[in-house]
Amino acid sequence: MNNLCTDIGYNSLFKHDEELCGDKVAVLNNEDSSLVVLADGMGSGVKANILSTLTSKIISTMLSQGMKLEDCVETVAATLPVCSVRKAAYSTFTIIRISDGENAEFFQYDNPDIIMLRNGENLDYPKELLEIGGKNIYRTKIKVCEGDIIIAMSDGVPHAGIGMSMNFGWSRENIIEFMTGFAHVGFTAKTLTTILLDECYGLYGGEPGDDATVCTIKIRSRVPMNLVIGPPSNRDDCSKMMSLFFSKQGKHIVCGGTTSSIAADYLGKKVVTSLDFPDPDIPPISHIDGVDLVTEGVITFSKVLKYAEDYLADNESYKNWITKKDGASLISQLLFEEATDINFFVGRAVNPAHQNPNLPINFNIKMRLVDNLSECLKNMGKRIKVIYF
Amino acid sequence: MKITICIGSSCHLKGSRQVVEKLQELVKKNNLTDKIDLAAAFCMGNCQNGVCVTMNEKMYSLSPETTEDFFNNDVLPSLVAPF
Numbered sequence: 001m002n003n004l005c006t007d008i009g010y011n012s013l014f015k016h017d018e019e020l021c022g023d024k025v026a027v028l029n030n031e032d033s034s035l036v037v038l039a040d041g042m043g044s045g046v047k048a049n050i051l052s053t054l055t056s057k058i059i060s061t062m063l064s065q066g067m068k069l070e071d072c073v074e075t076v077a078a079t080l081p082v083c084s085v086r087k088a089a090y091s092t093f094t095i096i097r098i099s100d101g102e103n104a105e106f107f108q109y110d111n112p113d114i115i116m117l118r119n120g121e122n123l124d125y126p127k128e129l130l131e132i133g134g135k136n137i138y139r140t141k142i143k144v145c146e147g148d149i150i151i152a153m154s155d156g157v158p159h160a161g162i163g164m165s166m167n168f169g170w171s172r173e174n175i176i177e178f179m180t181g182f183a184h185v186g187f188t189a190k191t192l193t194t195i196l197l198d199e200c201y202g203l204y205g206g207e208p209g210d211d212a213t214v215c216t217i218k219i220r221s222r223v224p225m226n227l228v229i230g231p232p233s234n235r236d237d238c239s240k241m242m243s244l245f246f247s248k249q250g251k252h253i254v255c256g257g258t259t260s261s262i263a264a265d266y267l268g269k270k271v272v273t274s275l276d277f278p279d280p281d282i283p284p285i286s287h288i289d290g291v292d293l294v295t296e297g298v299i300t301f302s303k304v305l306k307y308a309e310d311y312l313a314d315n316e317s318y319k320n321w322i323t324k325k326d327g328a329s330l331i332s333q334l335l336f337e338e339a340t341d342i343n344f345f346v347g348r349a350v351n352p353a354h355q356n357p358n359l360p361i362n363f364n365i366k367m368r369l370v371d372n373l374s375e376c377l378k379n380m381g382k383r384i385k386v387i388y389f
Numbered sequence: 390m391k392i393t394i395c396i397g398s399s400c401h402l403k404g405s406r407q408v409v410e411k412l413q414e415l416v417k418k419n420n421l422t423d424k425i426d427l428a429a430a431f432c433m434g435n436c437q438n439g440v441c442v443t444m445n446e447k448m449y450s451l452s453p454e455t456t457e458d459f460f461n462n463d464v465l466p467s468l469v470a471p472f
Contacts, residue, residue, distance in 0.1 A: 296401065
């Protein structure tokens with residue numbers, strides 16, 4: 001086991017006028033392996049949704065329990081309901097399994113071929129043909145390296161733009177060329193997924209002719225990060241809290257006015273404030289020697305939570321935080337993009353100034369912000385620890 | 390002379406950004422950029438009366454609406470008669 005882990009992000013465009021998506025992605029993260037199944041059900045709407053949900057669920061559950069792929073495929077074939085129009089039960093699938101942070105295995109059945117980028121360039125991986133249950137399935141076994149980007153997709157992606165902006169859609173080569181442009185930037189898997197789907201949406205002229213799904217996996221090293229917010233409920237615990245906080249490996253973020261004074265005192269440094277408002281809604285950030293980021297507390301944190309919730313949903317607001325320099329955007333960049341393991345140090349002191357009914361920031365709200373944000377970060381696949389003082 | 394404006398949570402919600410912008414504008418308009426130093430600070434411990442502003446170690450309680458009066462009645466006179 002090495003220091004590598006997987007960053008997995010996926011999303012779908014729904015076929016125009018459909019309420020359900022016919023593609024389904026299932027992700028199973030274990031201690032030492034990640035399993036992704038992307039299934040595309042035949043047709044669209046409810047029927048396709050049922051086919052793809054069954055396929056991805058059956059395969060991911062069976063494989064994660066150590067069953068052989070042959071058995072999974074047979075089970076899927078025997079279980080899927082038969083379409084009354086086409087007299088067939090059919091769902092294509094792509095399976096990606098990454099174990100111990102280094103061994104990748106792909107099984108591909110009739111979906112567009114997985115794109116794999118290494119050092120920002122297309123990597124042609126070997127494929128071996130297996131015949132399982134009368135189906136032609138391609139298997140790949142390959143070692144992964146840090147920075148590798150693996151992109152699985154449904155056929156709605158290369159078909160984008162057919163008969164509209166392009167005669168035959170954009171080819172695999174076009175997609176590779178498009179994505180290599182973003183490979184070096186350091187975007188997360190989710191953001192890379194959003195970028196590719198946004199392009200498809202544009203090519204479809206805003207009315208996708210088919211469900212389009214992208215699942216991106218990025219191989220990256222684990223990065224620890226620490227964030228402290230709020231003074232401890234017992235004043236005497238200040239130096240205990242700070243010594244634990246600063247002894248942790250990784251970057252350190254300090255949130256809150258009083259909290260930053262405590263941190264500065266502990267380090268024997270000064271808080272250097274600024275009057276710059278890159279975002280008019282977010283109070284300016286400050287600087288303390290030895291701390292990577294110093295921000296205001298509750299208002300900044302609420303904004304980070306908004307960004308986190310959006311990131312997990314349609315990720316529309318990534319353009320807002322990804323390059324901006326206000327406190328909330330900077331925290332989002334560090335927590336969503338850079339960190340994989342986050343320690344929260346939460347002080348439970350009640351700020352008397354915030355207990356004013358005219359202000360929307362009382363103690364309960366602060367605690368709920370921390371709870372909700374750690375929940376969101378867990379859903380992003382990060383390991384979270386919360387320590388209260 | 391230094392004027393310090395609180396940018397903590399509470400004062401932020403009460404409009405410290407508008408106070409900062411107003412003061413920056415007034416200082417510029419009166420050509421006082423080399424005489425007046427505007428700075429930010431976190432909580433001054435008087436949140437109930439925000440927006441908190443300190444000048445010559447005295448604490449003032451401002452709002453975006455009263456900032457211009459503060460500038461005319463308190464800031465300008467203390468520049469003429471330094472102590």
